[in-house]
Amino acid sequence: MSTAATRTAGPDHLWTVDEHLEDILATVRPLDPIELHLLDAQGCVLVEDVTVPVSLPPFDNSSMDGYAVRVTDVAGASEEYPAVLTVIGDVAAGQAESLHVGPGETARIMTGAPLPPGAEAVVPVEWTDGGLGEGPVTGMRARSQSPEGAGGHVHVYRSAEARAHVRAQGSDVKAGDRALEAGTVLGPPQIALLAAIGRGTVRVRPRPRVVVMSTGSELVQPDEQLGNGQIYDSNSFALTAAARDAGAIAYRVGAVADDAETLRSTIEDQLVRADLMVTTGGVSVGAYDVVKEALSSVGDEDEEGAGIDFRKLAMQPGKPQGFGSIGPDHIPLLALPGNPVSSYVSFELFVRPAIRTLMGLDDVHRPRTRATLTADKALTSPKGRRQFLRGTYADGAVTPVGGAGSHLVAALALADALIVVPENVESVEPGTEVDVVLLG
Structure with missing residues (x-):
């Protein structure tokens, strides 16, 4: 079914996982590029190739503390017959003017200092x-010489080949080379290279700002006292952490009570700092599922294409889902189920790809592989639903962790993979090869 067809699907349409994801990725667009200072660009994606303006190193320099010599002057040098050279001065790193080393002469040189002429x-x-x-010295006694460095002699006990302990100009990268290509995610090594070639700013797609909020009057913040019928809000923490792991700048709003007006005003307040919004809870058919009611009138729904569509997906866990855009800027919003496992699995399948798309990445999905199922008994799966079971993956094998319950947070904490059971499969025997989504 095409995106256009799925957008006009009726309320009773049972969406497939692929249809829902296709609709999301057809709607979400990469953020516009901006120019950022290097440290602000960490984690961002380059939008243009970066060319080296100056070679690295920009000049021949020493890789050791030692003495700059002519090869012929130290040829045949040994412990018994050392070469005796006149020290004409010091060459330090950053030194502008250089000495000239003539026959029988040497200059003390520090690591990174330019190799002197001659x-x-x-x-x-x-x-x-x-x-x-x-x-022969074993330490750095040479530094006990006078600051000017001139005068005296040094005994050299070994010969040296031409270019020994010399870092050649351009041996790292040469002027005109491509340092980094468009699409590169900037981590510490890439930022180091940009700084080394003199780039203080770079053009990137910014990290998307993701606002996460959970809904439910039963939710209490960690460190607070639980009352009757209350539980701690874990979803907003899990999804905020997951958004940051995906590369976003994530803001956790926390739990909002089951009141449509409160939820609506909270969402409207958060739109100013959101490139993507994620809610969890309140998307099923219960009497207190106020997310549908609140999102039906958030922002400017009169604009074409705005509004949230609430759907049923042929998957387990995570059947109830919501997706659309809100506000005058059409900020994408994904409404996830409230059960912890359901919300986390939904994040991995739908929200993470949306975040990676906003970043401008080509590969937006978690890696997948085939693995042999190791289990004590066969896995069962409801007919017509694509099931995602938690598991641990190692050496080509995957083992289920915990049961199929969507409330099993402890089992989720042990998992590093999702075992995928297709819609047309109701039972999977141990030893069978299965598709696996790798989370680690």
Whole structure:
């Protein structure tokens, strides 16, 4: 069924998982690019190739603390017959003017300092007497020399080949090379490279802002005292953490009571900081499921395409779902079920791909694989429903964790995979190969 057809499906239409996901991804669009400073761009996706303006390193430099020498001056040097060179000065990292190393001469050089003209290699300080006439040094006694560095001699006890301990100009990247390509997610190494080539800002798609709120008068915040009939609000914490894990900047609103007006005003207040909104709870057919009532009049529904569609999906857990857009800016909203496992599975299947689409990523889905089912007995699944069971995956095998109940948070905490049982399969025997969604 096409997206256009599913959008006009009647209230009794039983959506497939694929139809619902197709509708979401056909509606959500990548965020517009912006220019950000490097640290603000962490976790964002590049929208253009970055070309290297200056080679790295920009000049030949030393990879060791030691002495810059001419190869012929240290040829054949040994413990018994050291090469004795005149020290003409020091070359430090960041030094603008360089010495010239002539025949029989050397310059003390620090790591990262430019190789002075005339020099062809660097001998580590450990291969010398450090200019003290005491045999090879094992530490950094060379630094006890005068600040100016000129004067005196150094004994070199080993020969060196040309370019030894020299980092060549452009040996990392050369000017004109492509440093990073569009579509790259900027992590610490990529930010380091951008800084190293002199880029202080970069053009990226920003991390989407996701607002998460749970609904239900029975919900109490952690650390508060539970009353009769109350439970702790775990969904808003789980989904906020999941949104951050997906790459978003996530804001947790917390639990909102079962009052349509309160929920409506809370959602309207949050629209200003949302690129995507996620609610959990209140999407079934119960008398107190106020999410439908509240979302029916949020923002500007008179605009074409606005509004939330509440659906039944052929899946377990997570049959009741809602999706649409709200407000004058048509902010996408996904309304998830309230049971903890249902909401988390729904997030992984529908919200995470939406977040990754907003980021501008090409691959928006969790990786999938085939694995051998290891279990004590056959798995059962309702006919006509695609079931997602929690499991642990290792070495090509997957083992169910806990039961099929959508309230089993403890079992969910142990799982790193979802076992997928297709709609047309009602039983899966141990040893059977199954599709697995990898969560870790």
